[in-house]
Amino acid sequence: MSPGMPSPEQMMGMIAATTEDEIDCGQAFELMHQYADLVDSGQDAAALLPTVRKHIEICKDCRQELEALLLAIHAGD
Template sequence: MSLSETEIAQLLKLLRRTEDRELNCEQCLALVAEFAESHLAGKSIPAGLQAIEQHLAVCGECLEEYEALRLTLDGLRGGRDA
């Protein structure tokens, strides 16, 4: 199986984004609600949650979970304000 130039470029882009110490998906999802709440509140992301931001940059599955959660939380906030 050979990779196309586009696929190789995408893999290299992901490799450049990796860090020496990465969260796995389970660790990320355990903290993603706190991350989403901080983000929606406009607060700066605490140092302990910055690894989540890094994980979301390289993991499409966790990013989808985060985006769904963020939309839900945003909807709930809008419901309270109305």
């Protein structure tokens, strides 16, 4: 198994926790700028875009993308 890859047990848990209202990485990426702007402006991004919040909680790559985007926003301040 590659480093950083979930174990088979973790993958089964993730599959079992899947719900119909989930989005994939592409959909999350499309909303990432909007989500980051909401976070940056102090609004409740999680309440306004709950599917994005849920996705970034379970997806390391998208979470890192959001963190990088927020850093870029703050670098422009």
